[in-house]
Amino acid sequence: MEYKIRDIISYLNQIAPPAYQESYDNATLIVGNPEMEVKGVLCSLDCTEEVVEEAIQLGANLIVAHHPIVFRGLKSLTGKNYVERTVIKAIKHDIAIFSIHTNLDHVAHGVNKRICDRLGLENTQILQPKKGLLNKLTFFVPEENKQDVLDAVYAAGAGQIGEYKDCSFQIKGMGTFTPSESANPHLGQRGVPSYESEVRAEVILPKHLSGAILQAMRKAHPYEEVAYYLQELENENQEVGAGMIGDLPDSLDELGFLDYLKEEMNLKIVKHTSLRGKKVKKVAVCGGAGIFLLNDAKRQGADAFITADVKYHEFFDAEGRLILCDIGHYESEIFTKELLADLLSQNFPNIALYLTKVVTNPTSYR
Numbered sequence: 001m002e003y004k005i006r007d008i009i010s011y012l013n014q015i016a017p018p019a020y021q022e023s024y025d026n027a028t029l030i031v032g033n034p035e036m037e038v039k040g041v042l043c044s045l046d047c048t049e050e051v052v053e054e055a056i057q058l059g060a061n062l063i064v065a066h067h068p069i070v071f072r073g074l075k076s077l078t079g080k081n082y083v084e085r086t087v088i089k090a091i092k093h094d095i096a097i098f099s100i101h102t103n104l105d106h107v108a109h110g111v112n113k114r115i116c117d118r119l120g121l122e123n124t125q126i127l128q129p130k131k132g133l134l135n136k137l138t139f140f141v142p143e144e145n146k147q148d149v150l151d152a153v154y155a156a157g158a159g160q161i162g163e164y165k166d167c168s169f170q171i172k173g174m175g176t177f178t179p180s181e182s183a184n185p186h187l188g189q190r191g192v193p194s195y196e197s198e199v200r201a202e203v204i205l206p207k208h209l210s211g212a213i214l215q216a217m218r219k220a221h222p223y224e225e226v227a228y229y230l231q232e233l234e235n236e237n238q239e240v241g242a243g244m245i246g247d248l249p250d251s252l253d254e255l256g257f258l259d260y261l262k263e264e265m266n267l268k269i270v271k272h273t274s275l276r277g278k279k280v281k282k283v284a285v286c287g288g289a290g291i292f293l294l295n296d297a298k299r300q301g302a303d304a305f306i307t308a309d310v311k312y313h314e315f316f317d318a319e320g321r322l323i324l325c326d327i328g329h330y331e332s333e334i335f336t337k338e339l340l341a342d343l344l345s346q347n348f349p350n351i352a353l354y355l356t357k358v359v360t361n362p363t364s365y366r
């Protein structure tokens with residue numbers, strides 16, 4: 001079975017919809033033609049010139065990287081810095097670069113879940129669920145067509161709440177209308193007031209699927225004109241957001257926890273705030289720069305918060321409420337390349353998949 005770059009992208013976009021990325025992000029196909037046939041995929045945390053060279057050597061023509069090589073617009077392309085040189089090298093060798101970044105941070109089975117799994121955390125939940133990602137659709141349909149329309153909107157992605165699918169609320173009532181002389185009514189007659197027994201059905205849906213779900217509703221609905229309301233919701237989406245929190249299977253004393261953290265995350269060093277003389281059971285995590293979640297971690301009673309890129313003054317903000325651990329940006333997210341390879345192998349079992357062997361960490365320790 002042969003695949004195009006577009007097939008890989010459309011699968012990854014279902015796992016981590018681009019609509020879930022932060023506004024500053026550039027999670028997209030950065031280089032390459034989506035119609036190219038995939039010869040091999042190289043998974044990586046960063047995309048650098050060395051990673052492009054590795055792809056050339058392996059015969060892989062798609063690099064799936066967590067961090068986007070291009071963040072801001074390029075106004076010229078002359079090779080004056082590593083970003084431009086990486087892009088030029090990829091273009092010269094027909095290598096596509098796809099980035100799946102904060103959208104993969106924000107899904108329940110993304111970057112942070114992989115960290116939780118490394119640490120054996122149980123009862124994991126999103127630490128800071130996002131608002132503004134859900135809509136509500138209310139539509140009116142004759143009783144005998146109700147199930148067809150519901151099935152169509154469910155298939156397009158509506159009606160999913162956590163582990164429950166096909167969720168709706170329905171009330172029976174009376175719909176009224178008078179078709180105009182140029183109407184083509186499914187029920188009733190032109191110019192005659194109609195009173196029809198209808199169902200009012202309500203479903204919740206991801207905002208970014210609204211267009212596809214409305215289209216599915218119209219297609220399955222028997223009426224020429226469908227009466228519906230589409231409304232934005234304030235609700236948090238518990239399945240989408242920043243960071244994660246969970247429980248260790250058994251509480252550990254603090255030194256034992258720090259050793260465990262080093263072991264499981266392959267760390268040479270952990271930079272942390274003072275120990276508190278308390279056991280560690282509840283642990284919050286955020287791969288990469290996650291200090292903006294410190295208050296969420298405190299509020300939810302975390303005994304430790306594991307993240308990276310913490311500045312000197314930010315360590316003070318822990319205020320003895322938890323142990324704040326900076327494990328390094330690269331170290332916190334390095335297992336993301338394995339996550340990407342696992343996701344791809346589940347859906348494309350025969351594709352040539354590689355994990356980069358290049359250590360792209362720009363920092364080191366002695």
Ligand SMILES: [Zn+2]
Nearest residue numbers: 287288289333
């Ligand atoms: Zn990162």
